[in-house]
Amino acid sequence: xxxxxxxxxxxxLLLSLMLLFxxxxxxxxxNEPGGGFIxxxxxxxxxxxxxxxxxxxxLRTVLVFDxxxxxxxxxxxxxxxGLFSAVMGDxxxxxxxxxxxxxxxxxxxxxxLLFDVGVFLVVIGAVxxxxxxxxxxxx
Numbered sequence: 001x002x003x004x005x006x007x008x009x010x011x012x013l014l015l016s017l018m019l020l021f022x023x024x025x026x027x028x029x030x031n032e033p034g035g036g037f038i039x040x041x042x043x044x045x046x047x048x049x050x051x052x053x054x055x056x057x058x059l060r061t062v063l064v065f066d067x068x069x070x071x072x073x074x075x076x077x078x079x080x081x082g083l084f085s086a087v088m089g090d091x092x093x094x095x096x097x098x099x100x101x102x103x104x105x106x107x108x109x110x111x112x113l114l115f116d117v118g119v120f121l122v123v124i125g126a127v128x129x130x131x132x133x134x135x136x137x138x139x
Contacts, residue, residue: 002052015049015050018043022040022041022042022043022046022120023039025039026117026120027113036115036116037119040119040120040124043123043124044123044124044127044131047124048131050062051131051132051135056135060132069125070124071122071124071125073125074119074121077117077118078115078118078122079118080114081112081114082111084111084114085111095111095112096111098110
């Protein structure tokens with residue numbers, strides 16, 4: 001933990017902005033550069049910055065869940081994306097799409113988004129597990 005008023009003040013603003021940007025990168029990853037991996041790195045960087053500014057105990061308070069649990073939920077999401085296609089008779093991880101609505105008001109959602117969310121959560125969980133292990137180690 002660093003004892004810097006400037007860092008703590010900037011972190012309060014940057015945390016929410018970086019998380020919002022990571023979510024944007026996650027969602028635009030299907031059609032343009034970005035996706036779950038880069039979005040997860042940005043989100044993990046935001047949380048790592050919070051940990052540097054306020055300490056690992058404050059980060060654990062902000063996270064609510066253990067980073068390993070976050071990574072586990074991410075793995076389940078990624079596996080579920082693959083199993084969806086397998087249950088439908090296609091090869092594992094073949095993209096499947098659901099369509100809601102009629103006419104011009106159709107909403108399309110697919111398993112690639114579920115897979116990207118899984119990667120997003122795995123990256124956040126893995127990086128934060130490493131960050132917390134390094135910061136909480138007794139020197």
